Amino acid sequence: STARALFAKYENGLGDLAPGMIDPAKATKGSSMSMGISIGDGGGGSAEPPDTDNRLQIDLARDMPEHPDNTMAKIPQVHAARYRAALYLQLAQMHWKKHPAVAREALRKAIEEAELCGPEVAGGYSDAAEVYVRMGDEESAKKTLEKGTNVAAKLYELDVKAENPNLAPVIFWPSSTAWLRLVRSGAKISPQWAVELMKTAPSENVVGLGQMVIAASLLKVEYLVGDSLEIHGDKTNWVSGEEDKNGAGQENQRRETRD
Numbered sequence: 165s166t167a168r169a170l171f172a173k174y175e176n177g178l179g180d181l182a183p184g185m186i187d188p189a190k191a192t193k194g195s196s197m198s199m200g201i202s203i204g205d206g207g208g209g210s211a212e213p214p215d216t217d218n219r220l221q222i223d224l225a226r227d228m229p230e231h232p233d234n235t236m237a238k239i240p241q242v243h244a245a246r247y248r249a250a251l252y253l254q255l256a257q258m259h260w261k262k263h264p265a266v267a268r269e270a271l272r273k274a275i276e277e278a279e280l281c282g283p284e285v286a287g288g289y290s291d292a293a294e295v296y297v298r299m300g301d302e303e304s305a306k307k308t309l310e311k312g313t314n315v316a317a318k319l320y321e322l323d324v325k326a327e328n329p330n331l332a333p334v335i336f337w338p339s340s341t342a343w344l345r346l347v348r349s350g351a352k353i354s355p356q357w358a359v360e361l362m363k364t365a366p367s368e369n370v371v372g373l374g375q376m377v378i379a380a381s382l383l384k385v386e387y388l389v390g391d392s393l394e395i396h397g398d399k400t401n402w403v404s405g406e407e408d409k410n411g412a413g414q415e416n417q418r419r420e421t422r423d
Contacts, residue, residue: 249277336393351381
């Protein structure tokens with residue numbers, strides 16, 4: 165089968181793709197080997213929202229289940245684009261079935277806000293695409309994922325930046341987790357289309373990982389994306405990944421920094 169053929173290429177799993185992808189001890193410092201982060205993950209080094217933003221977000225989250233139109237109207241009052249994007253996305257995820265017009269507009273605005281953010285939001289495009297899939301709009305889902313790959317490519321450039329590369333094992337790079345989520349969402353639309361999407365990947369390692377995700381999809385196995393890890397000099401940032409299939413596509417907002 166197609167799935168068996170894809171898995172056969174990597175008999176030893178992810179470790180076949182590149183040294184250091186699984187075992188940090190085997191990672192080469194300064195390695196150029198290559199392979200998300202959610203829209204609302206709070207990453208990218210941006211300042212924390214002011215207290216007024218925190219209170220407003222709490223109020224919006226409380227109001228969102230019963231008053232989607234009111235929530236939509238108030239989200240622009242939130243200070244930071246990344247938080248506005250997260251709220252629009254949450255609104256779409258909550259109301260796509262009962263209020264599809266609201267959800268569709270919320271998705272459009274979520275992508276607009278994401279485009280104002282840095283590349284750390286790349287993986288969040290997969291969340292938006294999966295809402296489109298639930299709504300039966302595969303064409304919009306594909307366009308969203310294609311936009312996400314363009315942003316993930318920029319995230320990859322940060323991971324391999326010559327003067328300050330990400331020294332974490334490659335499988336944990338933010339760009340790697342973003343690509344995995346995008347490809348996984350693409351495979352839910354069509355494994356064949358996901359293979360075409362992988363042709364824009366920045367490296368053979370990303371292609372290899374993507375093929376394993378597609379193979380898992382063909383076997384009806386949910387591929388959970390793990391933690392993202394950044395090690396730049398003496399600074400380490402973790403962002404926790406997906407813990408179970410019910411949380412797929414949603415990342416916990418935990419980030420630990422050690423100087």
